[in-house]
Amino acid sequence: MKIIVPMAGRGSRLRPHSLTVPKPLIPVAGKPIVNRLVEDIAKILKEPIEEIAFILGDEAFFGADVVANLEQLAKSLGAKASIYRQDLPLGTGHAIMCAKDSLSGPAVVAYADTLIRANFDLDPEADAVIWVKQVDAPEAYGVVKLNENSEIVELVEKPEQFVSDLAVIGIYYFKEIGDLKDELQNVLDNNIQNGGEYQINDGIKAMMSNGKVFKTGSVDEWMDCGNKNVTVQTNSRMLGFLKDDGENMVDANVVLENATIVPPCYIGKNVVLKNTTVGPNVSLGDNAKVTDSTLKNSLIQSNVDIKNANLDNAMIGNHVSFDGNFTSISIGDYSVLE
Structure with missing residues (x-):
């Protein structure tokens, strides 16, 4: 075949x-x-x-x-x-x-x-x-x-x-x-x-x-x-299916400092969460750092630095620095919003 x-x-x-x-x-x-x-x-x-x-x-x-x-x-x-x-x-x-x-x-x-x-x-x-x-x-x-x-x-x-x-x-x-x-x-x-x-x-x-x-x-x-909206929706649905399949989607070495993960979520390697709630329905790539934020129903890639965010229905690319109080955002790779 x-x-x-x-x-x-x-x-x-x-x-x-x-x-x-x-x-x-x-x-x-x-x-x-x-x-x-x-x-x-x-x-x-x-x-x-x-x-x-x-x-x-x-x-x-x-x-x-x-x-x-x-x-x-x-x-x-x-x-x-x-x-x-x-x-x-x-x-x-x-x-x-x-x-x-x-x-x-x-x-x-x-x-x-x-x-x-x-x-x-x-x-x-x-x-x-x-x-x-x-x-x-x-x-x-x-x-x-x-x-x-x-x-x-x-x-x-x-x-x-x-x-x-x-x-x-x-x-x-x-x-x-x-x-x-x-x-x-x-x-x-x-x-x-x-x-x-x-x-x-x-x-x-x-x-x-x-x-x-x-x-x-x-x-x-x-x-x-x-497009962005349906891809974020697809991410949420896929996380739900993987949870039902019994897959472990959170890396064992994620650092939690006064932080909570609400499943289903995918959390990659070398992720640090401080004063933050992540989930449900969030994918967060490797080497991400999230501080003083609430993330849900969002698709976020690797090497990001997110602060002071309240995100819902968001899609963020790689190597993004984001500091702000927006919600339904779509930010491409290597963007800086501070």
Whole structure:
């Protein structure tokens, strides 16, 4: 089994945090988004992963440190890491084809801006599976249309009339991903574009027209990391799941001086808390120092110095110095507010 991870986008909706760190590498509940996604998919598949192909953007932003992290991630799952580049933002189908040398055999395609919680077996009768989640407002999503045999027969983007309430979440399984490769090559060769881009959906629709059977795979939880507010919410939900799983998320050497931690929280290494209450639903990275503050429902990265803060629904990057009485803030890396 292979996992194909397109992650070349710059994450503009998550700025300023994605200006210095690629969005898939931003930690949520103490671990980068892409690490959580790939590890959770590997658990669901319940079979060995032989290769993980990562499609990155330009080397100036997705540099050697990013590659090293991804290679270590693949190694931790017993897999080979393959690194590809998408130099131009030409769509989801184009991104996948940047990894065409890896497009053979059974594979999962997963876009690295979402997290899931799921537990199911792949349908052996299906040529492909599209992960979906039931949603309350299907007109805001791409949805699947099913026939009487619960097979996917159509993909509809943001339907004005009700088609179904099963939204596509951006994770796909192909029994033979070479079939998708062939159809996407045809899309590229014939310059078939939607919105000025080459889309995976055009390859999938061609597979359906050729008789390939697509089924749905449902997830229990679908958590977005698209912008600051939803990423903070995803951090809170993930902390709750990890607590329920019995994970210890607070480093044993955290220094507490007249301080309280209200779970669930992730607290990294070498953290000092003075006259402070942290939690619930806070992630606090390594080497953080927090003084005379109250933090809740917030996602805060490493090497920060926070004083006199009352934070709720906040997202703070790395190497930030913050002294103030604001609440729902979003501060990027290396910022100083004193």
